Amino acid sequence: MTTASTPADVARAEKAPATDGAPRTGVGTGYLRHAAGKLGGALVSLFAVLVTSFFLFRILPGDPVKAMTHGIPTSAEQLATLRRQFGLDLPLWQQFADYCAKALGGDLGTSFQFRAPVGELIAAKLPATLLLTGVAVVLYSALGLWLGTRSAWRHGGRGDRLNTGLALTLWSVPSFWLGLLLIIVFSVGVGPVPGLFPTGGMESGTGETGFAYVLDVAHHLVLPVVTLVAVGYAQTLLVMRSSLLDEMGGDYLTTARAKGLKDDEVRRRHAVPNALLPTVTMVFINLGHVAAGSILVETVFSWPGLGGLFYQALSVPDLPLVQGLFVVFAGAMILMNLIADLLYPLLDPRVGR
Amino acid sequence: MVMVTKVPARPRSGRPRRAARLLLAAGLTTASLTALPAATATAAPAAAAEDGKSGGTTLTVAVSQSIDSLSPFLAQKLTSTSIHRLAYEYLTNYDPKDARTVPAFATEWSSSADKLTWTYRIREDSTWSDGKPATAEDAAWTFNKMMTDPNAATANGSFTANFAEVTAPDARTLVIRLKKPQATMTALDVPIVPKHVWEKVGDFSKFNNDRQFPIVGNGPFVITDFKVDQYIKLKPNKTFWRGAPKFDELVFKYYKDGDAAVAALQKGEVSFVPNLTPAQAAALKTQKDIKVNDAPGRRFYALATNPGARAKDGRTFGNGHPALLDPAVRKALFLAVDRATLVDKVFQGHAVEGEGYLPPRFGSYFWKPEGAQRRGYDPAAAAKTLDDAGYRKNGDGKRLGKDGRPLNFRILCHATDPNDKAVGKYLQEWWGELGIGLTVECLDSVSDPWVKGDYDLAFDGWSVNPDPDYVLSIHTCGTLPATPKDTGATDNFICDEEFDSLYARQAVEYDTAKRADLVKRMQSRLYDTGYMNVMAYPNALEAYRTDRIASITTMPEAAGNLWGQDGYWSWWSAVPAASAAGSGDGSGSSAAGVAIGVGAAVVVVAGGLLLLRTRRRATADDRE
Numbered sequence: 001m002t003t004a005s006t007p008a009d010v011a012r013a014e015k016a017p018a019t020d021g022a023p024r025t026g027v028g029t030g031y032l033r034h035a036a037g038k039l040g041g042a043l044v045s046l047f048a049v050l051v052t053s054f055f056l057f058r059i060l061p062g063d064p065v066k067a068m069t070h071g072i073p074t075s076a077e078q079l080a081t082l083r084r085q086f087g088l089d090l091p092l093w094q095q096f097a098d099y100c101a102k103a104l105g106g107d108l109g110t111s112f113q114f115r116a117p118v119g120e121l122i123a124a125k126l127p128a129t130l131l132l133t134g135v136a137v138v139l140y141s142a143l144g145l146w147l148g149t150r151s152a153w154r155h156g157g158r159g160d161r162l163n164t165g166l167a168l169t170l171w172s173v174p175s176f177w178l179g180l181l182l183i184i185v186f187s188v189g190v191g192p193v194p195g196l197f198p199t200g201g202m203e204s205g206t207g208e209t210g211f212a213y214v215l216d217v218a219h220h221l222v223l224p225v226v227t228l229v230a231v232g233y234a235q236t237l238l239v240m241r242s243s244l245l246d247e248m249g250g251d252y253l254t255t256a257r258a259k260g261l262k263d264d265e266v267r268r269r270h271a272v273p274n275a276l277l278p279t280v281t282m283v284f285i286n287l288g289h290v291a292a293g294s295i296l297v298e299t300v301f302s303w304p305g306l307g308g309l310f311y312q313a314l315s316v317p318d319l320p321l322v323q324g325l326f327v328v329f330a331g332a333m334i335l336m337n338l339i340a341d342l343l344y345p346l347l348d349p350r351v352g353r
Numbered sequence: 354m355v356m357v358t359k360v361p362a363r364p365r366s367g368r369p370r371r372a373a374r375l376l377l378a379a380g381l382t383t384a385s386l387t388a389l390p391a392a393t394a395t396a397a398p399a400a401a402a403e404d405g406k407s408g409g410t411t412l413t414v415a416v417s418q419s420i421d422s423l424s425p426f427l428a429q430k431l432t433s434t435s436i437h438r439l440a441y442e443y444l445t446n447y448d449p450k451d452a453r454t455v456p457a458f459a460t461e462w463s464s465s466a467d468k469l470t471w472t473y474r475i476r477e478d479s480t481w482s483d484g485k486p487a488t489a490e491d492a493a494w495t496f497n498k499m500m501t502d503p504n505a506a507t508a509n510g511s512f513t514a515n516f517a518e519v520t521a522p523d524a525r526t527l528v529i530r531l532k533k534p535q536a537t538m539t540a541l542d543v544p545i546v547p548k549h550v551w552e553k554v555g556d557f558s559k560f561n562n563d564r565q566f567p568i569v570g571n572g573p574f575v576i577t578d579f580k581v582d583q584y585i586k587l588k589p590n591k592t593f594w595r596g597a598p599k600f601d602e603l604v605f606k607y608y609k610d611g612d613a614a615v616a617a618l619q620k621g622e623v624s625f626v627p628n629l630t631p632a633q634a635a636a637l638k639t640q641k642d643i644k645v646n647d648a649p650g651r652r653f654y655a656l657a658t659n660p661g662a663r664a665k666d667g668r669t670f671g672n673g674h675p676a677l678l679d680p681a682v683r684k685a686l687f688l689a690v691d692r693a694t695l696v697d698k699v700f701q702g703h704a705v706e707g708e709g710y711l712p713p714r715f716g717s718y719f720w721k722p723e724g725a726q727r728r729g730y731d732p733a734a735a736a737k738t739l740d741d742a743g744y745r746k747n748g749d750g751k752r753l754g755k756d757g758r759p760l761n762f763r764i765l766c767h768a769t770d771p772n773d774k775a776v777g778k779y780l781q782e783w784w785g786e787l788g789i790g791l792t793v794e795c796l797d798s799v800s801d802p803w804v805k806g807d808y809d810l811a812f813d814g815w816s817v818n819p820d821p822d823y824v825l826s827i828h829t830c831g832t833l834p835a836t837p838k839d840t841g842a843t844d845n846f847i848c849d850e851e852f853d854s855l856y857a858r859q860a861v862e863y864d865t866a867k868r869a870d871l872v873k874r875m876q877s878r879l880y881d882t883g884y885m886n887v888m889a890y891p892n893a894l895e896a897y898r899t900d901r902i903a904s905i906t907t908m909p910e911a912a913g914n915l916w917g918q919d920g921y922w923s924w925w926s927a928v929p930a931a932s933a934a935g936s937g938d939g940s941g942s943s944a945a946g947v948a949i950g951v952g953a954a955v956v957v958v959a960g961g962l963l964l965l966r967t968r969r970r971a972t973a974d975d976r977e
Binding site for chain 2: 110189203
């Protein structure tokens with residue numbers, strides 16, 4: 001076998017430096033085809049989301065006008081006016097046609113309860129959610145990757161058992177409960193622990209500007225981020241740990257060790273890169289969730305983000321707002337999946353060929 | 354063979370490692386970015402609190418409900434309308450002592466002999482916060498706008514539905530001509546807006562009044578700043594005719610979670626928290642510098658029975674149980690409800706046993722059944738009533754309907770209300786003893802089956818205004834939906850001739866005492882029909898810091914509530930405590946806190962640097 005392959009290998013070795021560009025173009029077209037396919041799929045999904053979001057929430061029980069006016073003196077004329085303003089008096093097909101026409105032009109409609117364009121409402125709250133969940137996802141992905149790698153490499157050891165045990169315990173803790181505990185301990189202060197952090201909100205609202213404002217927001221960000229990281233890092237840790245464990249039996253690691261590489265090197269250069277793929281998928285799924293925020297944590301910490309807005313929209317139901325949020329959430333997910341799909345071939349050349 | 358495996362391995366190990374390192378670096382950056390400013394920021398609020406000393410006293414109130422709109426023509430949620438009460442004057446207000454009508458923007462009023470023309474004298478000492486005088490012209494413009502533009506009638510259109518014409522013959526006189534007499538003319542809870550500001554507004558259905566601050570108004574406070582779901586800030590109106598409020602600033606701060614709001618109260622970040630649960634109230638009661646206010650509420654909590662849903666066109670719909678149309682069954686069911694136990698166990702004492710339709714807080718209209726009319730808790734009488742009416746128990750102890758099938762009812766319950774679920778359990782037990790089955794159907798949104806008439810019984814409740822007209826009107830035939838496909842303003846599809854004729858009489862009765870008598874007779878009639886059985890009047894539970902608020906007016910004055918009053922009394926009257934000056938309700942933190950924060954940041958950054966260094970060293974080792 002070795003002899004048989006030798007001429008080919010030699011030929012390749014000779015060829016490689018000379019025609020450096022040629023194989024790359026080959027990979028390039030393959031990659032482009034892969035990318036185009038994924039992009040097309042994403043666009044189709046996005047269109048499907050746009051259409052289904054209209055019908056999905058029409059199934060929700062509840063009359064928005066009745067729900068909004070419950071407990072408020074309202075005459076039959078007022079109810080009729082509201083229905084007309086919201087376009088609910090039109091037949092369903094016409095409502096759908098209006099929705100499609102507007103949505104294709106980028107207009108997601110006007111919220112029933114807030115009387116403002118849905119796009120504006122979402123844009124106003126998106127930064128808060130991206131900040132909170134984005135920081136949290138980046139932190140817990142990094143923490144999970146790091147601890148997962150450690151755990152797998154010395155699996156069965158005390159460090160591993162402690163790490164995995166702690167992560168699993170925190171993973172099973174309800175986030176709102178942990179959040180409240182953190183508020184009681186680190187915001188109000190218990191015994192010798194001083195109340196270091198604010199009890200909620202995104203800013204003190206005492207008129208800080210510039211850098212002082214950034215500091216103020218960061219101060220408010222600490223506890224919610226800690227909550228999300230504590231509850232969330234276990235998934236990255238476990239996925240990383242198990243995929244690395246799968247790789248650890250590989251012959252190529254023995255080979256790498258036989259070459260005299262140090263243990264750390266074997267791990268970093270050979271094992272981890274191969275084990276990274278499932279974790280990357282997981283990280284991007286989590287990044288896709290960033291837009292949706294975390295309703296529970298946003299509520300406990302009174303964080304003015306999209307999670308809370310979604311809950312308010314659902315409870316009416318404020319149809320244009322839930323539709324718009326659904327499109328944004330699903331769109332973020334589709335986008336992140338697309339990015340993950342586009343990244344795979346770069347991480348592992350076997351994908352996309 | 355070796356080469357074959359190695360060739361693809363090389364590029365693979367190179368790129369992902371970079372990717373992983375990038376990820377880690379990003380993580381570290383965010384870690385230090387979060388931790389470092391966080392630590393240094395602990396110093397910022399302390400500095401802000403210092404500033405607060407010159408700024409004066411701030412009263413911070415925790416709220417949870419989002420503002421739907423700051424336009425008085427659109428706002429329907431309680432938080433929004435409460436804030437409009439503070440920023441705009443209404444024609445009349447309600448006395449904090451006994452909720453009687455008192456002068457506000459109007460100083461006096463009278464009606465013509467034919468009851469169709471009302472004339473209001475507008476006060477001379479009210480000015481808009483931009484300095485312009487507030488006149489009858491502003492009031493006339495506000496009402497006319499609502500009458501002519503449906504988009505401006507969204508929130509308060511029900512008040513002007515019966516208006517024929519509104520004019521301002523001079524700056525101090527407002528004349529309202531009615532289509533037919535209307536007894537609620539001294540209870541027009543409509544914010545009067547400045548014409549010179551609002552006549553520039555185009556589409557009232559899209560104008561939210563939240564772009565330009567301060568918002569021009571003539572109430573005791575001026576809205577100066579607003580950030581959605583973060584805060585609403587108000588400053589005292591120094592020229593307010595009744596006198597300026599005592600606090601230098603009023604802030605409504607958002608706490609979406611009740612327990613977090615309680616924590617903020619304990620810490621002193623807020624001075625007032627409304628809508629406590631019994632458990633929260635019990636926990637706060639023992640705390641230093643905190644007063645828990647357990648006040649009679651303005652709500653009633655009732656058992657509604659489906660009288661057979663129908664529309665104005667005479668068609669019936671829905672699937673209400675036919676046995677409930679028998680007065681004997683309704684009477685027996687309510688005889689088996691132990692209201693004392695519900696108040697004691699479900700409301701944990703923070704409620705008053707239900708009697709008539711309107712809560713006792715509104716003394717002049719309060720009515721309660723006496724003697725034989727009263728259906729007190731009496732399970733034996735309940736069983737006898739059913740026996741006498743021909744509903745016998747079968748061998749299994751199940752009560753049989755007229756059709757020979759066991760009686761099984763459904764009750765609509767709000768999944769979001771723990772009280773509904775708890776009361777449902779008790780009803781299942783009590784009615785079970787009568788041999789009647791009960792299914793408690795808890796839904797996130799009960800409005801769908803409710804509007805369709807697809808229920809037997811339902812948990813119902815309304816917040817009552819000082820003028821009871823509206824909560825009475827929702828049980829008249831006129832509010833039934835036009836057709837089964839429409840939605841009417843009706844609460845529970847009740848349509849009773851006697852009740853309706855009493856309603857029509859009170860609606861045109863301008864004599865307060867006579868009208869109160871008619872309202873009481875309506876409640877008596879409603880009680881007798883047995884379709885609306887009030888189980889309890891839940892209390893309002895709230896708490897405030899006594900080291901911030903020295904005194905504050907409750908409504909009713911004797912033992913009343915503070916949040917959601919009919920009027921601006923609580924926040925207008927609040928007097929800052931001596932210790933409140935300079936505290937500013939800021940989240941001031943101790944020097945120790947700053948030290949700990951800085952320490953934590955240093956540890957994180959040092960840890961990050963150490964990690965980077967070991968990595969770099971490792972790479973260097975590899976190179977060797």
